[in-house]
Amino acid sequence: MRSSVKKDIINILEGVNKAFTSYDPDEIMELSNHIIHSASIYQEEHTTKTAIVVYSIGKIMARGKIKRYPQEAWNEFETTVRDELVKAVKSLKKDGVKDFTNSLLRLQQAVMKLDKSFMSYADYVVDKAKIKKGAKVHEHGISIKRIADLFGVSEWELRSYAGATRMLEREKEKSNVKKRLERVRRFFK
Amino acid sequence: MRHLVVDSSSLISLSSNCLLWLLDKLRADADLQLVATPEVRAEVVDKALKIERFRLGGVRVLKRFCNGTIVIDETDxxxxxxxxxxxxxxxxxxxxxxxxxxxxxxxxxxxAEKKGTGLMLVDExxxxxxxxxxxxxxxxxxxxxxxxxxxxxxxxxxxxxxxxxxxxVKSSDLVAIAYEKGLLKEYVRECASKKTMKDLVSGSLWGLKKSGCSISTNDIKEYNKLLF
Structure with missing residues (x-):
């Protein structure tokens, strides 16, 4: 793993640990946005997986505020997240990439376990996280097909999400419809 | 025969809005043959059929492979x-x-070079x-x-x-050309009016946009200005 990527992930996870302890889901969501820059530039699995896990934790916490999870399930989740965040950072500092990856996996599994214990429909946090973070990377100028591979989602899911955003409106580009229409008219002549 | 190489992005936009019939119409009217790579078919058909939410969309595209509107060819x-x-x-x-x-x-x-066409249908x-x-x-x-x-x-x-x-070119451009060729008339035959036709075109463009075709609100205004 590149040292700049490692440094970025360590900073993010230490931030997440702090925000998790003080029950600040907004800060965690902000941290998940921050790592998108690295995910776009380096496009390697550790940054994308970290982005997904961090966002998922933030989302679970945000839901927890509004819809109370069963206490026992929440306590188990809390313990796992705290332990694994510390382990993940320790592993990365020692260049233990395999151990770090395993911690990420356990974090994801903890989110999925809590999520499934509560949600009765197939709208799971981790799946949503992949789409949402993938769409964010697309805003950074990476093609959807490329992102679909990176995040392990289908193009169908990403396109339907990306189409609903106001990304193109924010870019305020000059229209080239006229040129393209002329092109297609020539083609069909 | 006019060949047009097609990307998964455009097939997804068109299928999501039940507009693939436009491709059938353009095939019949304008001798259009769409060509896709095996990878495109794998994404828009095989993957879609495994996801409940997109299964019907996948079948809509599969129909076009079966009826010959889209054929498969290998790239270099x-x-x-x-x-x-x-x-x-x-x-x-x-x-x-x-x-x-x-x-x-x-x-x-x-x-596209192999098929001697200068155009690719890509919404990305x-x-x-x-x-x-x-x-x-x-x-x-x-x-x-x-x-x-x-x-x-x-x-x-x-x-x-x-x-x-x-x-x-984009799937939105195909909607525009289909309109100009009069291929949309039959769709609204029972309630034919200028307004209904405008709504069909505009609604199709908005639908494509919301399904990932990379056109902006300004682009849609531009289409309306150029077509009506």
Missing amino acids: PVKTNKILRTANSVYKVKGRSYKIVHKAEMGLVPL RIVDKLINNPLGLKKVFERRLHMKVEIDKSKLKELKSLIGDVNT
């Missing part, structure tokens, strides 16, 4: 890899190549901008990454040479 893998490597080394961020496109997308160019905005406005794409990167992005001019020149005259 050597040329594809060359175009991909070049495209993904045009832009540099922090001294590294900023990789922006996928092999399946760049594979459309050699296939990055591919369109890379071919038509690479400087504009640089500005998008800089805005989003909040850092300087360099263009490797020799790679850009090489890319332009590899792509040649091949260019892109």
Whole structure:
């Protein structure tokens, strides 16, 4: 793993640990946005997986505020997240990439376990996280097909999400419809 | 016969809005033959059939493979890899190549050349901008990454040479051309009026946009101005 990527992930996870302890889901969501820059530039699995896990934790916490999870399930989740965040950072500092990856996996599994214990429909946090973070990377100028591979989602899911955003409106580009229409008219002549 | 190489992005937009029948119409009326790579079919049909939410969309596209509106053909893998490597080394961020496109997308160019067509049907905005406005794409990167992005001019020149005259059109352009050819009339035959036709075109464009076709609100206004 590149040292700049490692440094970025360590900073993010230490931030997440702090925000998790003080029950600040907004800060965690902000941290998940921050790592998108690295995910776009380096496009390697550790940054994308970290982005997904961090966002998922933030989302679970945000839901927890509004819809109370069963206490026992929440306590188990809390313990796992705290332990694994510390382990993940320790592993990365020692260049233990395999151990770090395993911690990420356990974090994801903890989110999925809590999520499934509560949600009765197939709208799971981790799946949503992949789409949402993938769409964010697309805003950074990476093609959807490329992102679909990176995040392990289908193009169908990403396109339907990306189409609903106001990304193109924010870019305020000059229209080239006229040129393209002329092109297609020539083609069909 | 007119060949048009098609990307998964456009098939997804069209299928999601039940507009694939336009391709059947254009085939019958304008002798249009759509050509897709096996990778495109794998994404838009095989993957979709495994996801409940998109299964019907996948079947809609599958129908067009079965009825011959879309045929499969192989692209040139050597040329594809060359175009991909070049495209993904045009832009540099922090001294590294900023990789922006996928092999399946760049594979459309050699296939378009093979079929003797100058056009690819692609709704993906990055591919369109890379071919038509690479400087504009640089500005998008800089805005989003909040850092300087360099263009490797020799790679850009090489890319332009590899792509040649091949260019892109979008599924929204097919809606426009179908309207101009009168192919939409039958759809609203029972409630034919100027307003209904305008609503059909405008509604189709909005539907395509919401399904990922990279057209903006301004683009839709421009279509309305040019067509009506």
